Amino acid sequence: MPTINASKYGFMTNSATGTGAFATARGASTASGTAFNQPTGTQTTTSYNIGFSSKGDSATLKRSWWAFDVTTYQSGYTITDLQLQFDPTTNTSTNFPIIVVASTAQGNANSNLTQSDWDAFDSGTTYTTTATTNYWPDTNNVSTLDLNSTAISAFSTGYLKICIMWVFDYNGIGSLVTANGTAYQNYNYTPRITFSAAASGWSGGDINTVTNNIDNKVNTIGFSNIEAVNTVSS
Numbered sequence: 001m002p003t004i005n006a007s008k009y010g011f012m013t014n015s016a017t018g019t020g021a022f023a024t025a026r027g028a029s030t031a032s033g034t035a036f037n038q039p040t041g042t043q044t045t046t047s048y049n050i051g052f053s054s055k056g057d058s059a060t061l062k063r064s065w066w067a068f069d070v071t072t073y074q075s076g077y078t079i080t081d082l083q084l085q086f087d088p089t090t091n092t093s094t095n096f097p098i099i100v101v102a103s104t105a106q107g108n109a110n111s112n113l114t115q116s117d118w119d120a121f122d123s124g125t126t127y128t129t130t131a132t133t134n135y136w137p138d139t140n141n142v143s144t145l146d147l148n149s150t151a152i153s154a155f156s157t158g159y160l161k162i163c164i165m166w167v168f169d170y171n172g173i174g175s176l177v178t179a180n181g182t183a184y185q186n187y188n189y190t191p192r193i194t195f196s197a198a199a200s201g202w203s204g205g206d207i208n209t210v211t212n213n214i215d216n217k218v219n220t221i222g223f224s225n226i227e228a229v230n231t232v233s234s
Contacts, residue, residue, distance in 0.1 A: 003085070004068050006191040008106045010037040010113040011045065011064040021057035022050055022174040031118040033062075038112075039187045042089055045136065046098060047182040048166045050175045059174070064164045065117065066191050067109035071158040077197040079152045083144040084162075087189035092138040093181035099134065099170045100127040100147065102154065103161035121163035123170065127151040132167050136183035144194070152195075160193065 013033035016024035036043075044062055051058040066084075073079060084100070105113055105120035127147045128134055137143040154160045166181070168174055185191075 001081075001194055002073065002197050003192055003194045004070060006066040006193075007069050007109045008037065008112060009064070009066040009187075009191050010035060010039065011043070011062055012036065012113060012115065012118065013047075013060055013062045014118055015058070015060040017058045018056050021059040022061075023172075025059040025061050026169055026172065026174070027119075029116065029119050031115040033115075035113040035115050035117065041187060042091065042184055043187050045086075045088075045183045045185045046164050046166050046169075047180070048169060048175070049180040051178045053178075061166065061169050063118070063121075063169070065103050065105045065113055065120070065162070066164070067103065067106035067159065067161040068193050069109040069158070070155050070160050070193075073155055073195075073197050074158045075156070076200055077155075078200045079155050080196045080198070082147045082152050082193060082195040084147060084191065085142060085144050085194050086191045087142050087186040088137045088139055089184040089186055090138055090140050091182070091184040092136055093183070094138060095133075096136045096138070096181050096183045097132045097134055097167040098128075098136045098164055098183060099130060099167045100145070100151075100162050100164050101125060101170065102127065102150075103163040105163070106161055109159045109161065121165075125150060127162060130167070130171070134167065140186075142189060147193075 012031040012035040014025045014028050014031040045064045047062040049060045102122040102125035105117040127150060
């Protein structure tokens, strides 16, 4: 089962005050907080802090972006069982709901986040369920999160790039009362993806009545790299 570490990963926050603070923080194009790249130690992956008082509304949101170079598996393979793998911590708020969506940040999985990437995601392309019961693990053990077939389809581009956020940030509902929550992670364990990859090239049948050899190669070329023989596709 192949494993690919994120080549770029990071997070940032955005804050707003005044009437409609949550909508302002959520919908901004640029973050008010610094973009942190390739962090280490225990950090927050995503969080929210929403307040209502006689002094006015306030809101702070945090989102994370991870990018994976999957060019090795861009073609010639059938990908299944795709999962994120990471190391959460028990500092995480109980039942903290998250969602994973497609990211448009971090270039070809080779660029650091900047504050202008706050809105660098595609809310119409979700890689996990939109259910509000999809929780970030509250554990100190390395954990996994299943990604769907839409995420697998992204392999064809050569890059799987994700944004992780509080689900009520994603759907715009927020909170009607003062509330906060945080999903924590140990970044000393680099975020990664694991998956199954079955070669989808030539299956190794006979060619012109010549029986295929026993080491799954034709003239030293592996079956998985052969797409056609004499213009006949596998």
